Amino acid sequence: MPRLNDEIRKYIGMETELQLTCDPVERGAVRRYAQAIMDIDPIYMWDDAVKGTRYAKPVAPPLFPNAMLRLPYGERDLVQERAADPDFDGAVGSSTLGLPPLPLTNSPLLNGGTEVELFRFAEHGEQVWLKSRYKDIYEKETSKGWFLFLLIETDFLDRDGQLIMRFRKTQIRR
Amino acid sequence: MSQRFFDDIAEGFELPKLRKGPLTTVHLMRWSATMENWHKIHYDERFTVEHDKLPGLLVNGSFKQQFILQMLKDFAGLEGWCWKAKFQFRAMDVVGTTLDVWARVKRKIPLESFGLVELELGITNLEGRESTPGMALVALPFRDGPRIPYPFVAPSTDPWSGAKE
Numbered sequence: 096m097p098r099l100n101d102e103i104r105k106y107i108g109m110e111t112e113l114q115l116t117c118d119p120v121e122r123g124a125v126r127r128y129a130q131a132i133m134d135i136d137p138i139y140m141w142d143d144a145v146k147g148t149r150y151a152k153p154v155a156p157p158l159f160p161n162a163m164l165r166l167p168y169g170e171r172d173l174v175q176e177r178a179a180d181p182d183f184d185g186a187v188g189s190s191t192l193g194l195p196p197l198p199l200t201n202s203p204l205l206n207g208g209t210e211v212e213l214f215r216f217a218e219h220g221e222q223v224w225l226k227s228r229y230k231d232i233y234e235k236e237t238s239k240g241w242f243l244f245l246l247i248e249t250d251f252l253d254r255d256g257q258l259i260m261r262f263r264k265t266q267i268r269r
Numbered sequence: 270m271s272q273r274f275f276d277d278i279a280e281g282f283e284l285p286k287l288r289k290g291p292l293t294t295v296h297l298m299r300w301s302a303t304m305e306n307w308h309k310i311h312y313d314e315r316f317t318v319e320h321d322k323l324p325g326l327l328v329n330g331s332f333k334q335q336f337i338l339q340m341l342k343d344f345a346g347l348e349g350w351c352w353k354a355k356f357q358f359r360a361m362d363v364v365g366t367t368l369d370v371w372a373r374v375k376r377k378i379p380l381e382s383f384g385l386v387e388l389e390l391g392i393t394n395l396e397g398r399e400s401t402p403g404m405a406l407v408a409l410p411f412r413d414g415p416r417i418p419y420p421f422v423a424p425s426t427d428p429w430s431g432a433k434e
Contacts, residue, residue, distance in 0.1 A: 124303075127302075127303050128303050130299075131296075131299045131300045131302075131303040132300070132332070132335040132336070132339065133289060134335070134339045136342075136343075138347075148347050149347070149348075149416070149419040150419075156335065156338070156339075156342075157338045157341075157342055157351065158334065158335060158338055161331070162303065162304050162305075165305050166305070174307055181320070182320070184308060184309050184310070184316070184320075184321065185307040185308045185309040185313070186306075186307070186308045187307060203310075203321045203322075203323075204308070205330075205358075206329070206330030206331060206358050207330075207357065207358055208330075208355070208356055208357035208358050208403075209330070209334050209354070209355065209356060210353075210354075210355035211338075211353065211354050211355070212352065212353050212423075213350070213351055213352060213353070213421065214420045214421045214423075215419060215420035215421065257420065265357075
């Protein structure tokens with residue numbers, strides 16, 4: 096059934112304030128990330144590996160800033176609030192990159208794709224800001240039924256307001 | 270790893286495949302914990318199959334895209350730059366699968382001070398089924414050219430400008 100109604104259309108163009116991620120680029124977080132993606136590149140960890148290169152410090156993997164929107168300490172914890180809800184799928188705010196979730200219930204979420212523009216790597220120790228927007232929301236009928244497509248665009252910025260990367264992802268809601 | 274130069278790359282060149290897997294529940298759990306992504310379809314099989322009606326625990330799209338970016342970063346080398354990439358998650362990969370990232374040079378675009386290499390790319394499983402078709406633009410230096418600026422400065426000519434998604 097089509098679900099793209101006026102209530103959902105209101106979200107198109109909605110954007111967040113500029114948000115500071117709750118932690119800077121931590122060396123330990125970079126280590127865990129690199130190990131998880133199984134890309135043990137020395138530039139992610141060692142000063143010696145970046146000596147003489149254009150990188151002033153060890154850097155984080157290209158898409159690392161996308162993992163920096165975490166639950167700030169002391170903020171509302173949906174994982175705990177909805178722990179006993181059999182319909183809770185575990186997807187929380189980070190999946191919408193700080194944007195308010197659409198008013199959909201029992202609407203499974205899938206990752207439809209990515210478009211990314213990179214300008215530099217995030218460096219160890221630096222702080223990162225982000226700003227997200229619902230670039231578009233549209234609906235399509237497929238052989239498996241109607242699907243909503245949410246195009247979410249996020250700018251990741253450094254302390255000078257310069258782009259580290261622009262990340263667009265398509266979320267699919269059944 | 271030695272630096273690749275724009276001059277040395279030919280259209281049709283195929284990058285060495287990057288294999289990841291078999292990707293087990295341990296890999297998915299480690300990635301979910303790294304991302305603090307608690308979406309159950311990556312670790313709660315009963316919820317995934319019975320509630321969300323999916324075929325099994327899914328390899329995260331956010332996980333698969335890391336492999337693409339790793340290949341592109343390594344192709345660019347320390348003096349090149351992966352400027353843009355785009356891809357769609359068209360098919361689901363379930364836990365236990367082994368994935369191969371592939372890429373092929375589709376077009377070379379020489380600019381004033383460096384060159385752009387347009388790649389077509391994707392991720393296949395061991396049966397050869399494509400799940401993640403996409404494209405990328407990687408900047409490579411000329412062998413006798415200047416260094417590519419870092420942070421990267423987008424060229425005035427964007428080959429994808431106006432391109433249909």
